[in-house]
Amino acid sequence: MPQRPANRLLEAASQIILGKTHELQLALSCLIARGHLLIEDVPGVGKTTLAHALARLIGLHFQRIQFTSDLLPADIVGVSIFDRDTSHFRFHPGPVFAQLILADEVNRATPKTQSALLEAMEERQITADGSTMPLPEPFFVMATQNPSSQIGTFPLPESQLDRFLMRIQLGYPDRSAERALLMGKARREIIEHQPPVITPDDLLALQEEAQSLLIAERLIDYVQDLLAATRQAGEYLGGLSPRAGLGLLAAARAWALIEGRDHVLPEDIQRVFPHIAAHRLQRAGDGRHPGPAELARLLQSVPLR
Amino acid sequence: MHPDTATDSLRRDQGSWLLGAAALTLAPHVDTLPTWVAVLAFGLLGWRASLLWRGRMATSKWLVLMLALAAGIAVRFEFGHFFGKDPGVALLAILLGLKLLETRTMRDIHAAVLLCFFLQLAVFLENQSPLFALLALGACLLSIGSLLALTDPHASQRERLRTSALLLVQGLPFMLTLFVLFPRVQGPLWGLPADAHRAVTGLSDSMSPGSIAELSQSSEIAFRAAFEEAPPPPHLRYWRGPVLTHFDGSTWRASRHERAEHPYYTPAGPQLRYQLTLEAHNQHWLLAMDFAGGPVDGIRFGSDYQALSVQPVRTRSRFELNAYPETPVGVDESSRVLDSARRLPADGNPRSRQLVAELSADTPTPAILLERVIDYLRQSELRYTLRPPLMREDSVDTFLFVAQRGFCEHFSSAFVFLMRAAGVPARVVTGYQGGEINPVDGSLVVRQSDAHAWAEVWLDGRGWVRVDPTALAAPQRIESGLSAALPAGEALPLLMRPEMAWLRTLRHQWDAASNHWNQWVLGYNQARQLELLSELGLDTPHWQVLIGGMMLAVLVVMAALLAWAMHYRNPADALDKAWAAFSRKLAHVGLERHPAEGPLDYGARLARARPLDASALQEITSRYAALRYRPPAPVHEVLELKRRIRKLNLR
Numbered sequence: 001m002p003q004r005p006a007n008r009l010l011e012a013a014s015q016i017i018l019g020k021t022h023e024l025q026l027a028l029s030c031l032i033a034r035g036h037l038l039i040e041d042v043p044g045v046g047k048t049t050l051a052h053a054l055a056r057l058i059g060l061h062f063q064r065i066q067f068t069s070d071l072l073p074a075d076i077v078g079v080s081i082f083d084r085d086t087s088h089f090r091f092h093p094g095p096v097f098a099q100l101i102l103a104d105e106v107n108r109a110t111p112k113t114q115s116a117l118l119e120a121m122e123e124r125q126i127t128a129d130g131s132t133m134p135l136p137e138p139f140f141v142m143a144t145q146n147p148s149s150q151i152g153t154f155p156l157p158e159s160q161l162d163r164f165l166m167r168i169q170l171g172y173p174d175r176s177a178e179r180a181l182l183m184g185k186a187r188r189e190i191i192e193h194q195p196p197v198i199t200p201d202d203l204l205a206l207q208e209e210a211q212s213l214l215i216a217e218r219l220i221d222y223v224q225d226l227l228a229a230t231r232q233a234g235e236y237l238g239g240l241s242p243r244a245g246l247g248l249l250a251a252a253r254a255w256a257l258i259e260g261r262d263h264v265l266p267e268d269i270q271r272v273f274p275h276i277a278a279h280r281l282q283r284a285g286d287g288r289h290p291g292p293a294e295l296a297r298l299l300q301s302v303p304l305r
Numbered sequence: 306m307h308p309d310t311a312t313d314s315l316r317r318d319q320g321s322w323l324l325g326a327a328a329l330t331l332a333p334h335v336d337t338l339p340t341w342v343a344v345l346a347f348g349l350l351g352w353r354a355s356l357l358w359r360g361r362m363a364t365s366k367w368l369v370l371m372l373a374l375a376a377g378i379a380v381r382f383e384f385g386h387f388f389g390k391d392p393g394v395a396l397l398a399i400l401l402g403l404k405l406l407e408t409r410t411m412r413d414i415h416a417a418v419l420l421c422f423f424l425q426l427a428v429f430l431e432n433q434s435p436l437f438a439l440l441a442l443g444a445c446l447l448s449i450g451s452l453l454a455l456t457d458p459h460a461s462q463r464e465r466l467r468t469s470a471l472l473l474v475q476g477l478p479f480m481l482t483l484f485v486l487f488p489r490v491q492g493p494l495w496g497l498p499a500d501a502h503r504a505v506t507g508l509s510d511s512m513s514p515g516s517i518a519e520l521s522q523s524s525e526i527a528f529r530a531a532f533e534e535a536p537p538p539p540h541l542r543y544w545r546g547p548v549l550t551h552f553d554g555s556t557w558r559a560s561r562h563e564r565a566e567h568p569y570y571t572p573a574g575p576q577l578r579y580q581l582t583l584e585a586h587n588q589h590w591l592l593a594m595d596f597a598g599g600p601v602d603g604i605r606f607g608s609d610y611q612a613l614s615v616q617p618v619r620t621r622s623r624f625e626l627n628a629y630p631e632t633p634v635g636v637d638e639s640s641r642v643l644d645s646a647r648r649l650p651a652d653g654n655p656r657s658r659q660l661v662a663e664l665s666a667d668t669p670t671p672a673i674l675l676e677r678v679i680d681y682l683r684q685s686e687l688r689y690t691l692r693p694p695l696m697r698e699d700s701v702d703t704f705l706f707v708a709q710r711g712f713c714e715h716f717s718s719a720f721v722f723l724m725r726a727a728g729v730p731a732r733v734v735t736g737y738q739g740g741e742i743n744p745v746d747g748s749l750v751v752r753q754s755d756a757h758a759w760a761e762v763w764l765d766g767r768g769w770v771r772v773d774p775t776a777l778a779a780p781q782r783i784e785s786g787l788s789a790a791l792p793a794g795e796a797l798p799l800l801m802r803p804e805m806a807w808l809r810t811l812r813h814q815w816d817a818a819s820n821h822w823n824q825w826v827l828g829y830n831q832a833r834q835l836e837l838l839s840e841l842g843l844d845t846p847h848w849q850v851l852i853g854g855m856m857l858a859v860l861v862v863m864a865a866l867l868a869w870a871m872h873y874r875n876p877a878d879a880l881d882k883a884w885a886a887f888s889r890k891l892a893h894v895g896l897e898r899h900p901a902e903g904p905l906d907y908g909a910r911l912a913r914a915r916p917l918d919a920s921a922l923q924e925i926t927s928r929y930a931a932l933r934y935r936p937p938a939p940v941h942e943v944l945e946l947k948r949r950i951r952k953l954n955l956r
Contacts, residue, residue: 216934263935266903303900 005198006032006206006258009057012197016053016190017046017170019177025258026168026275027054027142031203032210032254035165035247036121036141038106038279045170047144049187051102054142058203059196061136063098065117067109069152073116077126091128096120099136099200103143107153114156117141118163138203158282165247166272167279206257213253214263218305222266223248225302226273230281236290237282248276266304273299318462319454320357323408323417324350326447327401330421333428333440334398339383342395345376349402356406369407373400394427414455421448435822446473478862486855488848489831507586508735510547512758513556514696517735518712521691523753525584527737528592529820531748532579537594539739540783541630543759543771544592544751546736548609550642552725554650555700557718557733564605564613572598574631581624582823589613591624592736592751595771596634598627608642610634610769621823635768638730643763646730654701654722661726671729671764675772678723682777687711689779713775713782717758720774730763734771738783744810745817880938883947884929894955904930918955925949 030037039047055062078094125134231239251272256264274295335343376399384392404417425441449469549557593612605613664677688710696703701722704715724731738757740749759773776783888898908926912919932938
């Protein structure tokens with residue numbers, strides 16, 4: 001039996017990114033849920049490789065934007081230049097007009113530049129010189145962010161973080177995966193020779209399908225309980241927003257789809273919850289984002305209905 | 306869809322339900338409807354069915370109207386009037402067919418279903434047997450099904466049937482409450498006044514040759530007797546009816562007798578207690594077994610040793626009776642009674658008189674003479690037959706010397722004649738003899754075919770002694786019943802033929818079922834109601850109390866049903882219970898589910914902890930996951946899950 005597109009994609013990706021199946025499934029869920037992904041990690045763990053690999057495997061038009069402190073909004077969205085021949089301004093689209101964008105080290109740019117990208121992510125269109133241009137479909141932004149402790153960074157404000165559906169960390173590979181990585185061919189070379197396993201249309205169909213997955217009413221109740229738990233405990237500055245709740249449902253649907261089900265189970269919600277919640281929540285005490293253990297405790301404290 | 310604009314809103318499956326309901330509703334009426342009405346009603350149904358199958362519209366309104374008018378006129382001619390039960394039911398049956406023929410709108414269909422319900426009720430005005438009740442129940446099921454087919458066109462046929470049955474079952478507690486508590490009036494539940502006086506088969510207070518033979522062709526039940534202990538042997542089963550003393554040469558008639566609250570004898574010997582359920586025969590006599598003990602409420606005892614009810618038995622009635630078969634009766638009988646028991650017409654039957662003169666030439670005692678007569682009858686090769694020849698003149702002579710065959714009335718009549726001719730007091734007793742034990746419930750069923758006539762002779766010092774002259778010629782009649790006694794080839798009522806044994810078994814079972822039905826459903830009268838209520842601690846409550854209690858009970862039942870419905874609103878709650886039970890079961894081995902643990906995670910944890918049970922455990926958790934989070938959960942699958950959880954045995 002030919003594998004379903006979502007599984008084909010996951011399998012092919014885990015051939016390239018070794019030992020990170022869970023993170024890959026999260027990244028794919030984010031993609032299928034039409035969300036954007038924030039990857040926060042130290043350099044060199046394969047953030048760029050992941051973006052490359054996904055673009056290649058789906059056959060998406062890929063653009064990488066390296067964020068620096070002198071990057072300007074126009075460098076992202078494009079610029080209108082006067083054309084002598086026609087005596088008109090002509091818009092030169094920036095790198096944001098691509099299907100998969102890797103915004104590398106997004107927290108190195110100034111807030112103004114950051115917000116240009118983030119607005120494009122939210123609106124899925126660019127307005128320049130009074131005309132509006134839609135961004136291509138599918139449109140998926142993977143932003144990487146160095147841990148905020150590093151110097152020379154402009155941390156993304158909370159409101160901007162909310163634009164990312166998920167935040168994941170890749171982390172170091174385990175010993176055997178790392179050994180395979182070290183002994184194998186260069187990842188870049190593998191990616192270049194990797195044919196696409198699904199088409200962009202397949203991805204759109206997957207996104208469509210994910211939206212139609214059944215969610216029992218009880219799971220809506222459960223999601224509400226989870227949201228309420230983040231709001232009531234007094235542990236966090238503010239809780240999760242309704243938008244986060246919608247994101248949680250969308251991500252859980254996508255996760256369930258990859259699992260091969262036509263309905264969502266509580267486990268799907270629990271798997272994606274930490275990655276939806278962590279970057280949106282701030283601890284009341286020190287203003288830091290909660291860690292995985294803390295979120296696991298939160299999940300344990302909310303009984304299933 | 307606007308009800309008035311729909312041209313033919315009846316889909317094929319809906320129409321099938323409706324036609325099925327109508328056909329089953331009309332079926333029990335066929336028995337009583339005039340033939341043309343039944344044919345017309347079913348013809349209309351068939352017409353509608355053919356229209357439905359060809360996907361055609363309803364018939365034109367004018368045609369239906371004309372048909373209705375014509376049928377109305379015909380009914381008027383048939384019955385002469387429109388009033389009363391029979392023309393009413395006939396009209397309704399025809400109207401049901403016509404209504405179906407013109408069904409265009411939802412309202413038409415609803416009207417047709419209501420008509421069905423009404424006709425189902427009307428069945429009971431005519432016949433209240435359990436079979437008809439079953440038919441009406443089936444029709445009711447289909448009627449509800451057709452309403453369901455209208456409201457929920459997407460349900461499968463089986464679902465409709467199930468829902469319909471469920472609705473009926475939910476109505477059951479209301480039905481029972483109303484049935485038990487609704488204040489009863491005296492009299493039968495369904496009987497219309499006219500029904501109680503119609504002619505019924507049974508004994509009469511006179512006997513002429515052939516009258517009992519005619520009765521024996523009927524297999525209708527006369528009465529049932531349920532003995533507390535083993536039923537007595539066949540030769541004791543004499544059920545006493547009218548005692549006939551007056552003889553006019555051809556017909557025997559009952560003489561006048563006195564009545565009292567106590568029997569005219571002192572009951573002695575062993576006692577047999579039994580319950581007699583007498584079918585309505587519009588007479589006073591109870592057909593109690595010889596000889597009834599007393600006093601009993603509502604029963605009088607005749608000086609001819611009959612037990613009689615105060616009121617004629619117009620409905621099926623139950624009596625608690627005792628019998629003392631060995632009681633000596635009439636030892637000191639009055640000379641007036643004995644005189645009338647010796648009386649004969651002045652002339653007629655000369656050869657019989659001649660015979661008696663020869664037998665009593667040496668003036669023997671009555672006891673010796675009795676033996677001689679018995680010997681004579683035994684030796685004279687009289688044959689027992691259901692089809693005796695006509696004996697108009699000198700019937701006793703004809704029977705004894707010419708025809709030499711006859712039925713029990715001939716035997717008893719001839720015997721009594723001979724005894725009287727010799728001056729010994731004798732009389733004919735009619736009633737029933739024998740009966741059949743129903744192997745299903747052990748009760749004794751006595752039919753009209755068990756009707757019998759025997760004789761009693763008065764002997765000095767012994768009183769009235771029973772002599773059954775029929776037994777002389779056909780002893781099997783007494784021991785084994787009518788069918789054994791008749792010569793081969795003689796036409797028996799169908800069911801009495803020995804080769805019909807399987808049919809008889811079936812009939813036994815049916816009889817036992819109808820007996821229960823009669824006792825508990827149709828026979829649930831005021832007395833039984835009071836009896837039941839007093840067992841519940843309510844002694845002779847006022848009818849207002851009864852109605853109050855009934856309403857209260859209905860409210861309680863309604864509240865209980867409502868609570869049940871709220872509780873089991875959907876199978877999801879049953880699912881929760883099953884899931885909780887599963888977790889409890891595993892808590893015994895320290896594997897309780899964490900409140901926040903999803904079913905698949907739980908299943909995986911269980912499988913790791915108990916690898917031997919892994920597949921069974923994960924089967925349950927994955928089934929639960931699918932049922933819980935992929936609504937709607939089909940009831941049977943929830944039940945299946947419950948079953949698996951119940952049967953789960955941890956190794």
